[in-house]
Amino acid sequence: MLLVGANTSAYSQSPAHDAGRDAVELWFFQTNVRYHFRTEAIKLALSYSADMKPEIRLRPWTEPLTQQRAVSVIRSGEYPIFASLTEHRQFRLPELVRSDRNLAAGVMGFRVLLSQKDRLEKLKTIETLKQMRKQLRFGFGQHWLDYSILQANGLELVGTPHYSNLFPMLEAGRFDAIPRGLNEFVAEEQYWGKRYQSIRSFDTYALYYPYPVYLYMHKDYEWILERINYGVFRAQNDGSMRRLFEKHFADEIDWLNTKQPRLFVLRNDFVDPSLNIENLCWWVPQALLEQISPSESCH
Numbered sequence: 001m002l003l004v005g006a007n008t009s010a011y012s013q014s015p016a017h018d019a020g021r022d023a024v025e026l027w028f029f030q031t032n033v034r035y036h037f038r039t040e041a042i043k044l045a046l047s048y049s050a051d052m053k054p055e056i057r058l059r060p061w062t063e064p065l066t067q068q069r070a071v072s073v074i075r076s077g078e079y080p081i082f083a084s085l086t087e088h089r090q091f092r093l094p095e096l097v098r099s100d101r102n103l104a105a106g107v108m109g110f111r112v113l114l115s116q117k118d119r120l121e122k123l124k125t126i127e128t129l130k131q132m133r134k135q136l137r138f139g140f141g142q143h144w145l146d147y148s149i150l151q152a153n154g155l156e157l158v159g160t161p162h163y164s165n166l167f168p169m170l171e172a173g174r175f176d177a178i179p180r181g182l183n184e185f186v187a188e189e190q191y192w193g194k195r196y197q198s199i200r201s202f203d204t205y206a207l208y209y210p211y212p213v214y215l216y217m218h219k220d221y222e223w224i225l226e227r228i229n230y231g232v233f234r235a236q237n238d239g240s241m242r243r244l245f246e247k248h249f250a251d252e253i254d255w256l257n258t259k260q261p262r263l264f265v266l267r268n269d270f271v272d273p274s275l276n277i278e279n280l281c282w283w284v285p286q287a288l289l290e291q292i293s294p295s296e297s298c299h
Helices: 006-011 032-045 067-076 117-124 129-135 147-151 163-171 183-196 221-236 241-247 251-257 284-290
Strands: 023-028 055-060 081-086 094-096 110-116 137-141 156-160 178-183 198-207 213-218 262-265
Touching: 023 137, 032 055, 032 081, 032 221, 032 241, 067 213, 094 178, 094 221, 110 163, 110 183, 117 198, 137 147, 137 163, 147 156, 147 163, 147 198, 156 163, 163 178, 163 198, 178 183, 183 198, 198 284, 213 221, 221 241, 241 251, 262 284
Parallel strands: 023 055, 023 081, 137 156, 198 262
Antiparallel strands: 081 213, 094 213, 110 178, 110 198
């Protein structure tokens, strides 16, 4: 895997079955708008090794894949396909390799509550995590990895296997709010708010837990992942990755700076404790950083 300061010639190597080829197609299945930053970040990373052979060409997978099915395809090693997934112990498999760096810069760890207009006052009465556990119910996708995180922190969840069910369930009063990623809630409030006009985002407080995102591939294609690692390292060092992040998440960064919600910080016991998970210092307001990790300084 990539070592800081490593010789770039290491990343031109590829296994025998790719040797001599002019180009290799690298497949991705996460095509929803929520994943556009990750796809653009990988394109940027690959641009730093554009002169190496074989050329790596990004291609969307030709049929819908669930996350579970995609992981099965990756594990088979039949295709050079990757998934950008939250680091979780269920993905620490001998046939998988993981990228070196968190691609999402911590943005998915901030969870904004989508609720209803007539429930906002109830949400405002919550002052402690203990009260939240006793008085609030949250709607959540049963298959989402952070379902287990919220459950382990003692929050009451109403699960559904289908994402699109969450919003009519919210409208029907099945729960008080849906925790959505900082990178998700703006578009979802706009889209679902047209159908369910009582939907409102809540800005008095939010949830936070470490939720790093990495690329996973079959170990036979580790040479591709190493090229991406190299490009991400270069892009982070020269500032182009930061500019891409700020372009994609300008509204979300502005929301955090403007609202500066109080944070309920939750544990994530499912992430690898040895990882240097994320550096929030360069985009998260200082007041929020102090809530997340009072003992650590960004200076």
